[in-house]
Amino acid sequence: MWKSMKYQKQLGQRYQLCAGRPLSVGTALKQQTHLELLDTTPTRTDEEWLQAKPYAAVPGPGTCRVLSYFLPGGKLYNTNLIQMNRRMREWYGDIYRFPGMLGKKDVIFTYNPKDFESTYRNEGIWPIRIGLESFTYYRKVHRPDVFGGIGGLVSEQGKSWSDIRNKVNPVLMKVQNVRQNLPQIDQISKEFIDKLETLRDPSTHTLNADFHEQIKMWAFESISYVALNTRMGLLTDRPDPNAARLAQHMSDFFNYSFKYDVQPSIWPYYKTPGFKKFLETYDHITEITTNYIETAIERFKQEEQHTGNKCVLEQLLALNKQVAVVMAMDMLMAGLDTTSSAFVTILYHLARNPVKQTQLRRELQRILPRSEDVLTAENTKNMPYLRACIKEGLRITSITPGNFRITTKDLVLSGYRVPRGTGVLMGVLELSNSDEYFAQSAQFIPERWLKPDTDGDTQSCPEARSRNPFVYLPFGFGPRTCIGKRIAELEIETLLVRLLRRYQVSWLGQTPLQYESTIILSPHGDIRFKFEPIPD
Numbered sequence: 001m002w003k004s005m006k007y008q009k010q011l012g013q014r015y016q017l018c019a020g021r022p023l024s025v026g027t028a029l030k031q032q033t034h035l036e037l038l039d040t041t042p043t044r045t046d047e048e049w050l051q052a053k054p055y056a057a058v059p060g061p062g063t064c065r066v067l068s069y070f071l072p073g074g075k076l077y078n079t080n081l082i083q084m085n086r087r088m089r090e091w092y093g094d095i096y097r098f099p100g101m102l103g104k105k106d107v108i109f110t111y112n113p114k115d116f117e118s119t120y121r122n123e124g125i126w127p128i129r130i131g132l133e134s135f136t137y138y139r140k141v142h143r144p145d146v147f148g149g150i151g152g153l154v155s156e157q158g159k160s161w162s163d164i165r166n167k168v169n170p171v172l173m174k175v176q177n178v179r180q181n182l183p184q185i186d187q188i189s190k191e192f193i194d195k196l197e198t199l200r201d202p203s204t205h206t207l208n209a210d211f212h213e214q215i216k217m218w219a220f221e222s223i224s225y226v227a228l229n230t231r232m233g234l235l236t237d238r239p240d241p242n243a244a245r246l247a248q249h250m251s252d253f254f255n256y257s258f259k260y261d262v263q264p265s266i267w268p269y270y271k272t273p274g275f276k277k278f279l280e281t282y283d284h285i286t287e288i289t290t291n292y293i294e295t296a297i298e299r300f301k302q303e304e305q306h307t308g309n310k311c312v313l314e315q316l317l318a319l320n321k322q323v324a325v326v327m328a329m330d331m332l333m334a335g336l337d338t339t340s341s342a343f344v345t346i347l348y349h350l351a352r353n354p355v356k357q358t359q360l361r362r363e364l365q366r367i368l369p370r371s372e373d374v375l376t377a378e379n380t381k382n383m384p385y386l387r388a389c390i391k392e393g394l395r396i397t398s399i400t401p402g403n404f405r406i407t408t409k410d411l412v413l414s415g416y417r418v419p420r421g422t423g424v425l426m427g428v429l430e431l432s433n434s435d436e437y438f439a440q441s442a443q444f445i446p447e448r449w450l451k452p453d454t455d456g457d458t459q460s461c462p463e464a465r466s467r468n469p470f471v472y473l474p475f476g477f478g479p480r481t482c483i484g485k486r487i488a489e490l491e492i493e494t495l496l497v498r499l500l501r502r503y504q505v506s507w508l509g510q511t512p513l514q515y516e517s518t519i520i521l522s523p524h525g526d527i528r529f530k531f532e533p534i535p536d
């Protein structure tokens, strides 16, 4: 009895430390009806489990040692996430435990594809990916007045996550439904090219502006068209006055999120002035996006008679207004830096590989004999080399370097017992860059992704592709895979077609493209391309 009361008390402390943390692992697990108890004590008694080494034997530093690593002068002081993971892997091996701190749980880092497979195959129908806890806090605790208890896809878990996901999947994951946005996404790409022309020095073919910033504007214009059915005008000289404000708040959001969601922070216990500013940033984003949505609703009412296909926002509103508002915000937050970083990455690899770029251009010239020709659902169907280039770019640099899950079952990972409720970070970036899984892994070889029967003059090379599907997952895996994948692909493909049909692109940076790693990998530093027009 005492033991049980003490246990309940411990659980209470563990899961109700403050209003911001109750929606953590415990609650997420509790929401899964097959795991009703908060108790994460292992229940497996089968041979594999019994034969495995205990969890305590997983290599890794203790809490004090980890803290010493990050102090000034420490071995990991001032390293970014990628550098930190690489060093830890060198010291501790292909599986190690990073101890939980300040209310966060332990995380197992693994570089073993068998572990990836085990984790994904056992994730069940409601996979748990605890990501941005500040999101959950803001929506569920700080502003329930606006969100009515809906946390959104990024932060919900269990049945509440699946209720939203099942509703929005047909709108966002169906290729044809997403592809009906092609004319507008293409229009945005053409406006980007027009803007590029105004920034391009015709004698040197270089830009008088920061290319990465311009690409962020393109990504913003594209995703806000899809999410808010609004043209922000960011690629024109008359942008919507609120658009620049929203863009700035989104950029602040990413910086704050890294600080308060990824790095250890005391905000769950004490709301620091910096965290309060973060909440204000959330407030600004909420206010501006809801205003755009209200305006769009008015517009839809006036256009009620229109008979054409409904846009994404209209389809989401037809499901449920609150879900639509939350989903639109999630699309803006998750679909901006990811798409712009991926685009710069893929363009960089093509710029560094002129032979592959020329090969790609042949395909593009077949699709668009004249650069001004129209892109249609029909002529964009068959672009195998373009799609292979995108895949290959994201293989060399997966901008989400690791995929994360909280285990919902007791698992044996790399021979160790890992109880359910443990965080597992799967280091895909390292494996997709390893010669063990991809021949000549450092080389940009789009041919690995071509099917042997691909038309045209390109020789496919599927044998250079890994036989293990779990070592290449730039958009994640399973029921919780990226819901914006189709939108991102449409945006990236369309702009690549327009840009590379029009220009020969080369890399002028002094070094290979550098990245800064916050929640994703973001291109950083000297990003300079040369754009030489190609005669029609």
Ligand code: HEM
Pocket (backbone or CB within 6 Å): 129, 153, 154, 165, 223, 330, 331, 332, 334, 335, 336, 338, 339, 342, 399, 400, 403, 404, 473, 474, 475, 476, 477, 478, 479, 480, 481, 482, 483, 484, 485, 487, 488
């Ligand atoms: C190249 C661009 C992108 C990349 C590489 C990317 C990558 C990812 C990855 C790896 C995940 C985690 C998947 C998992 O845990 O299995 C994810 C989730 C997510 N992404 Fe993307 N993403 C991209 C673009 C977008 C876009 C354009 C949107 C918006 C429409 C978006 C919205 C989301 C959302 C809402 C989730 C959470 C899904 C859920 O938990 O159900 N992403 N993305």
